[in-house]
Amino acid sequence: MDVNIVNIKDKLSKVDELHSYKVIAQxxxxxxxxxxxxxxFIWHSHPxxxxxFMVIQGKLSIDLRDQTLNIEEGEMVVIPKGIEHKPSCKxxxxxxxxxxxxxxxxxxxxxxxxxxxxxxx
Amino acid sequence: MDVNIVNIKDKLSKVDELHSYKVIAQxxxxxxxxxxxxxxFIWHSHPxxxxxFMVIQGKLSIDLRDQTLNIEEGEMVVIPKGIEHKPSCKxxxxxxxxxxxxxxxxxxxxxxxxxxxxxxx
Numbered sequence: 662m663d664v665n666i667v668n669i670k671d672k673l674s675k676v677d678e679l680h681s682y683k684v685i686a687q688x689x690x691x692x693x694x695x696x697x698x699x700x701x702f703i704w705h706s707h708p709x710x711x712x713x714f715m716v717i718q719g720k721l722s723i724d725l726r727d728q729t730l731n732i733e734e735g736e737m738v739v740i741p742k743g744i745e746h747k748p749s750c751k752x753x754x755x756x757x758x759x760x761x762x763x764x765x766x767x768x769x770x771x772x773x774x775x776x777x778x779x780x781x782x
Numbered sequence: 783m784d785v786n787i788v789n790i791k792d793k794l795s796k797v798d799e800l801h802s803y804k805v806i807a808q809x810x811x812x813x814x815x816x817x818x819x820x821x822x823f824i825w826h827s828h829p830x831x832x833x834x835f836m837v838i839q840g841k842l843s844i845d846l847r848d849q850t851l852n853i854e855e856g857e858m859v860v861i862p863k864g865i866e867h868k869p870s871c872k873x874x875x876x877x878x879x880x881x882x883x884x885x886x887x888x889x890x891x892x893x894x895x896x897x898x899x900x901x902x903x
Contacts, residue, residue, distance in 0.1 A: 664846060664865070668857045688832040688860050688880065691812075711809045725785060736789045739809050744785070759809065759880070 669717055672782055673697065673755050682758070682766065683782035694758045695782070701749040705770035712740045712760045719754030723747065790838055793903055794818065794876050803879070803887065804903035815879045816903070822870040826891035833861045833881045840875030844868065 672685045672695055679697050686693040695717070704724075714721060715737040723730040723738065724747040732738055740746050767775045793806045793816055800818050807814040816838070825845075835842060836858040844851040844859065845868040853859055861867050888896045 664849070664851060664859060664861065666851055666853055666857050666859050668854075670856055686834070686858060686860050688834050689863075689882075693834075693858070713807070713809050713814075728785070730785060730787055732787055733789075735791055736787050737807060737814070738785060738787050739807050740785065742810075761810075 667693075669695065669757060670755075673717060675782055679753070680776075681780075682776060682778070683780055685757075685782060687762065690762050691759060692762045692764075692779075694760075696756050696758065697753055698748070698750045698756060699753040702747060703767060703770050703772060703774060704745055704747045705768035706743050706745045707740075707760070707764060707768040708743050710742050710761050710764055712742075712764065713758065714738050714740065714748070715757040715759070717755040717757055719750060719752055721754045721756055722749050722751075724749070788814075790816065790878060791876075794838060796903055800874070801897075802901075803897060803899070804901055806878075806903060808883065811883050812880060813883045813885075813900075815881075817877050817879065818874055819869070819871045819877060820874040823868060824888060824891050824893060824895060825866055825868045826889035827864050827866045828861075828881070828885060828889040829864050831863050831882050831885055833863075833885065834879065835859050835861065835869070836878040836880070838876040838878055840871060840873055842875045842877055843870050843872075845870070 682694045682696045716732045721732045803815045803817045837853045842853045
């Protein structure tokens with residue numbers, strides 16, 4: 662049984678593109694995915710699942726319909742299933758996402774930003 | 783819908799006992815639990831689930847039957863279901879555990895260290 666330690670910041674240092682999700686670990690049917698982001702994402706929701714955002718570096722804003730969450734390094738948030746949200750990073754931010762492996766980044770919204778690739782790093 | 787940002791180190795600063803697990807977030811049927819530890823734990827496994835350990839501060843060792851994992855701040859590991867493991871911290875370490883909400887800390891081993899309490903912080 663080969664069990665590996667995952668250094669989250671080391672993994673991020675190997676990601677050289679923005680908005681390219683990389684899987685770093687799997688727990689049961691959940692993926693731990695990292696992404697470097699600098700964009701306004703679209704409004705969407707995940708009707709089937711909660712979703713965790715953990716900020717590893719920088720600042721992430723997530724608009725909900727009735728509040729804006731400003732999440733900083735060392736902080737996390739659980740977006741409940743079915744809740745519309747719109748993540749955005751004005752400056753580059755590094756995020757760890759935790760969600761079921763079949764979760765689509767654009768949820769129920771679809772569109773050009775949909776990214777179904779599963780790449781491990 | 784009230785969605786809260788969780789600052790992991792702030793939550794840990796409010797934990798004043800060793801070996802007292804506190805839930806800080808829930809994603810579907812998974813808990814995110816923090817613990818301050820300084821002990822040799824017992825050998826056990828979780829036959830039904832993988833388990834994630836993320837080190838927030840200090841150093842955590844996890845013995846497996848064929849290797850020892852030395853996990854430092856900013857690192858994580860997934861212990862696969864059914865794999866015997868024995869966590870230990872020589873000095874105080876602060877850990878974030880991610881696992882199904884019905885996971886028992888001592889797994890299939892049971893015994894005096896079993897802790898079934900669910901306390902949010």
